[in-house]
Amino acid sequence: MAHLVASGVGKQFAIRGRNGVEVADILKGVDLEVGDNEFVSIVGASGSGKTTFLRIVAGLAQADAGSVKVNGKTVSGPGPERAMVFQAINLLPWRNVVGNVEFGLELQKVPEAERRARAERFIELVGLGRHRHAYPHELSGGMQQRVGIARALATDPALLLMDEPFGSLDAQTAEFLWDELSKIVAETRKSVLFVTHHIDEAIYLSDRVVVLGGSPAGVREVIAIDFPKPRWAYDVRADPRFAEFRARLRAHIFHPNTSQE
Numbered sequence: 341m342a343h344l345v346a347s348g349v350g351k352q353f354a355i356r357g358r359n360g361v362e363v364a365d366i367l368k369g370v371d372l373e374v375g376d377n378e379f380v381s382i383v384g385a386s387g388s389g390k391t392t393f394l395r396i397v398a399g400l401a402q403a404d405a406g407s408v409k410v411n412g413k414t415v416s417g418p419g420p421e422r423a424m425v426f427q428a429i430n431l432l433p434w435r436n437v438v439g440n441v442e443f444g445l446e447l448q449k450v451p452e453a454e455r456r457a458r459a460e461r462f463i464e465l466v467g468l469g470r471h472r473h474a475y476p477h478e479l480s481g482g483m484q485q486r487v488g489i490a491r492a493l494a495t496d497p498a499l500l501l502m503d504e505p506f507g508s509l510d511a512q513t514a515e516f517l518w519d520e521l522s523k524i525v526a527e528t529r530k531s532v533l534f535v536t537h538h539i540d541e542a543i544y545l546s547d548r549v550v551v552l553g554g555s556p557a558g559v560r561e562v563i564a565i566d567f568p569k570p571r572w573a574y575d576v577r578a579d580p581r582f583a584e585f586r587a588r589l590r591a592h593i594f595h596p597n598t599s600q601e
């Protein structure tokens with residue numbers, strides 16, 4: 341069974357325009373699925389509704405039309421089967437790495453011994469074992485983002501929702517974390533819905549890339565990225581099909597009416 345099935349999702353916002361406040365359709369008729377152990381990215385021009393859609397799946401915003409189901413259950417708010425990783429990492433500055441990773445488990449009332457064991461496991465998995473007692477201000481941006489990923493994984497969600505998690509990092513650190521993330525996702529067999537501006541990142545990480553676009557926005561294109569896994573950023577870039585995927589995605593994002601398949 342697909343982990344996530346979104347059907348006909350629509351969202352309106354009150355937009356302040358020249359003629360005062362108007363209600364505008366931002367998303368309309370969005371159909372999107374993420375299967376078991378599948379990595380799906382959403383790309384699209386700025387303002388195309390990527391974050392809005394992800395927030396609806398997370399249960400942080402409500403759709404005005406359509407439905408979102410995770411493991412067959414309709415989403416009506418946040419839930420333990422979904423965990424979100426944001427671009428702004430939002431670690432608790434007064435807690436060390438272990439304390440931050442345990443935080444979500446405390447909210448879920450997981451007993452202390454299990455909490456500690458789970459936190460330690462995921463801290464090791466993201467490669468921060470030696471820094472487990474460090475405080476956020478003692479960590480680099482990339483390390484903080486890895487704490488955010490460990491915090492989300494520790495709650496053992498069926499679906500990991502990621503909103504530009506590497507967007508604030510330098511290119512080198514981000515690329516290093518692409519390899520890390522794909523390794524972690526393969527190891528933990530998670531399903532992931534990932535929002536990004538970065539076309540190369542989407543191609544490298546994803547099984548499928550969904551292009552959102554139009555006004556109101558809908559699914560413009562879905563491209564299957566069939567490079568074998570595990571992948572390494574260097575090999576993927578060197579493959580001639582990488583340039584093809586890139587050109588197709590750019591065409592759909594930036595010239596949606598002129599691109600042809």
Ligand SMILES: Nc1ncnc2c1ncn2[C@@H]1O[C@H](COP(=O)(O)OP(=O)(O)OP(=O)(O)O)[C@@H](O)[C@H]1O
Pocket residue numbers: 353354355366384385386387388389390391392393537
């Ligand atoms: N709370 C809100 N109230 C009114 N309008 C909103 C609200 N949130 C988002 N919007 C509007 O919805 C549209 C989609 O925003 P969203 O942040 O989902 O786009 P995005 O594709 O994630 O953009 P970016 O790539 O720039 O992050 C934008 O026009 C934005 O102004």
